[in-house]
Amino acid sequence: MQELENGVEPNVGDYDKRTALHLAACEGCTEIVLLLLEKGADVNSTDRWGRTPLSDARGVGHKEICKILEAHGGIDPVLADSQTPCYLIDYNEVTLKGAILIGEGAYGEVYKVKWRGTEVAAKTIRSSIASNEKVRKAFLKELALWQKLRHPNIVQFLGVLKDSDRLIFLTEYLKNGSLYDILKKRGRLEPLTAVSYALDIARGMTYLHHHKPHAIIHRDLTPRNVLQDEAGRLKVTDFGLSKIAQEKDVYGYKMTGGTGSYRYMAPEVYRRESYGKSVDVFSFALIVHEVSRHLLLKRCIV
Numbered sequence: 001m002q003e004l005e006n007g008v009e010p011n012v013g014d015y016d017k018r019t020a021l022h023l024a025a026c027e028g029c030t031e032i033v034l035l036l037l038e039k040g041a042d043v044n045s046t047d048r049w050g051r052t053p054l055s056d057a058r059g060v061g062h063k064e065i066c067k068i069l070e071a072h073g074g075i076d077p078v079l080a081d082s083q084t085p086c087y088l089i090d091y092n093e094v095t096l097k098g099a100i101l102i103g104e105g106a107y108g109e110v111y112k113v114k115w116r117g118t119e120v121a122a123k124t125i126r127s128s129i130a131s132n133e134k135v136r137k138a139f140l141k142e143l144a145l146w147q148k149l150r151h152p153n154i155v156q157f158l159g160v161l162k163d164s165d166r167l168i169f170l171t172e173y174l175k176n177g178s179l180y181d182i183l184k185k186r187g188r189l190e191p192l193t194a195v196s197y198a199l200d201i202a203r204g205m206t207y208l209h210h211h212k213p214h215a216i217i218h219r220d221l222t223p224r225n226v227l228q229d230e231a232g233r234l235k236v237t238d239f240g241l242s243k244i245a246q247e248k249d250v251y252g253y254k255m256t257g258g259t260g261s262y263r264y265m266a267p268e269v270y271r272r273e274s275y276g277k278s279v280d281v282f283s284f285a286l287i288v289h290e291v292s293r294h295l296l297l298k299r300c301i302v
């Protein structure tokens with residue numbers, strides 16, 4: 001309300017052309033949806049994937065918001081279960097010159113680059129992996145799913161570089177790096193910080209588990225796959241990709257660089273191995289994760 005009173009345009013969008021109405025519809029903020037509509041927000045503004053606020057509200061099952069948007073003339077050009085391909089980014093929109101190597105994982109290197117003037121992370125997939133057509137397709141399928149996700153505790157996927165021999169995709173850049181780096185640097189966390197971190201992770205995981213029409217199971221939730229933004233908020237990344245990594249028998253290649261630590265294994269394995277050990281931020285998040293998974297299994301969603 002304050003921003004609107006200060007003269008901020010209700011239809012202003014971010015680099016994905018997503019407006020406040022998209023975000024409010026996606027996050028289930030009914031009052032903000034009503035406020036924005038009253039202040040003249042365009043009910044059918046489309047983001048760069050062609051999604052309207054109604055597409056977003058539908059995607060996460062906010063029925064009340066769908067009704068409000070429809071009553072204001074909202075339309076949904078995106079079919080709920082359509083197979084949207086990955087958004088392709090033109091090479092010349094990305095400044096690769098001066099790219100800074102920020103890390104290396106099992107799939108390849110990660111660089112900080114500029115895309116349309118904004119700092120983003122470019123994740124490169126090793127050619128030994130990406131040159132296998134089946135694996136490349138499997139990666140692109142997972143990335144297309146990631147592209148549909150929008151949540152403050154999920155790293156934002158931005159697109160795949162067009163016509164690249166290597167598979168390179170862009171995500172938002174998180175200045176503070178991974179939770180692994182933070183824990184290594186800072187050691188034991190203050191209890192309040194640990195709880196706030198655990199809640200951030202649990203919020204991201206809950207969003208994945210409530211994804212429609214199918215829940216998304218991370219399968220590789222480790223401190224390396226949790227990143228922190230400048231404001232200190234944690235965001236989960238790299239879900240789904242680990243599934244491809246595990247399917248080495250099908251695709252005939254072997255991934256390296258897994259954590260190999262029982263503390264980050266799937267909860268059912270973890271439970272057998274580590275009951276009775278001290279509870280830290282990650283154990284807490286895993287417990288929340290486990291409860292959430294049990295609820296899902298009970299409801300036969302998975």
Ligand SMILES: Nc1ncnc2c1ncn2[C@@H]1O[C@H](COP(=O)(O)OP(=O)(O)OP(=O)(O)O)[C@@H](O)[C@H]1O
Pocket residue numbers: 102103104105106107108109110121123155171172173174175177178181224225227238256257258259
């Ligand atoms: N979006 C990002 N913003 C900032 N830093 C990042 C980003 N993505 C990755 N990094 C950094 O690059 C490192 C390597 O990331 P990557 O996801 O490739 O591998 P990993 O998760 O560390 O390991 P693995 O591939 O085995 O899961 C991370 O540990 C992190 O420090």
